[in-house]
Amino acid sequence: QSALTQPRSVSGSPGQSVTISCTGTSSDVGDYNYVSWFQHHSGQAPKLMIYDVGKRPSGVPDRFSGSKSGNTASLTISGLQAEDEADYYCSSHAGSYTLIFGGGTKLTVL
Amino acid sequence: QVQLVQSGAEVKKPGASVKVSCRSSGYTFTAYYMHWVRQAPGQGPEWMGWINPNGYTNYAQKFQGRITMTRDTSISAVYMELSSLTSNDTAVYYCARELIGSSSFGFLDYWGQGSLVTVSS
Numbered sequence: 007q008s009a010l011t012q013p014r015s016v017s018g019s020p021g022q023s024v025t026i027s028c029t030g031t032s033s034d035v036g037d038y039n040y041v042s043w044f045q046h047h048s049g050q051a052p053k054l055m056i057y058d059v060g061k062r063p064s065g066v067p068d069r070f071s072g073s074k075s076g077n078t079a080s081l082t083i084s085g086l087q088a089e090d091e092a093d094y095y096c097s098s099h100a101g102s103y104t105l106i107f108g109g110g111t112k113l114t115v116l
Numbered sequence: 117q118v119q120l121v122q123s124g125a126e127v128k129k130p131g132a133s134v135k136v137s138c139r140s141s142g143y144t145f146t147a148y149y150m151h152w153v154r155q156a157p158g159q160g161p162e163w164m165g166w167i168n169p170n171g172y173t174n175y176a177q178k179f180q181g182r183i184t185m186t187r188d189t190s191i192s193a194v195y196m197e198l199s200s201l202t203s204n205d206t207a208v209y210y211c212a213r214e215l216i217g218s219s220s221f222g223f224l225d226y227w228g229q230g231s232l233v234t235v236s237s
Contacts, residue, residue, distance in 0.1 A: 040222045042222040051228065052210070052227050054224055057220055057222060057223045095161055097161075103221060109160035
């Protein structure tokens with residue numbers, strides 16, 4: 007089972023919006039509305055930003071939003087801020103209560 | 117406050133086994149699964165499996181036969197043991213909790229700090 011496909015890197019200037027894609031298959035992203043997104047600053051524990059495709063846990067700014075179309079999920083960060091610079095990973099239910107992760111996307115705030 | 121505290125870094129030789137611990141505090145241990153996720157240098161995370169408080173486990177197919185997850189509810193701890201180590205197992209290993217019985221899956225809301233396992237001869 008291959009990892010979900012994410013772009014290696016994306017970038018944007020402060021105040022702009024960026025979107026990170028996460029492409030899977032009809033056996034994972036396409037079949038379940040259980041896509042999560044995690045923010046990971048180096049040396050820290052990953053932080054859950056989005057779950058169930060588009061829901062935000064308490065405390066996550068509404069600048070972060072998620073969506074899904076077919077086998078591809080997306081994370082959009084609007085009003086980009088310097089502290090958003092991090093690695094972002096998607097995950098999806100892959101059947102039988104298993105998870106699959108994406109390869110990760112490095113977000114650079116210019 | 118919720119805390120997941122993992123054991124320290126380990127260096128192992130190829131063919132050996134490693135056992136990583138994850139001790140929980142600040143929440144009801146028996147209400148959560150514990151997932152294990154690893155991240156090799158320069159790569160994305162890789163899901164390894166989960167254990168529930170009853171000891172039921174669900175392992176990723178890739179690790180079947182050489183992974184064992186256990187728990188000790190008396191001290192709110194879970195353990196992940198990986199055997200037959202190779203250099204490809206060099207990674208940071210994380211535990212992460214998920215609420216049992218929710219309508220979601222993949223809601224890993226708290227993670228441990230990570231445990232670096234290095235496999236080298």
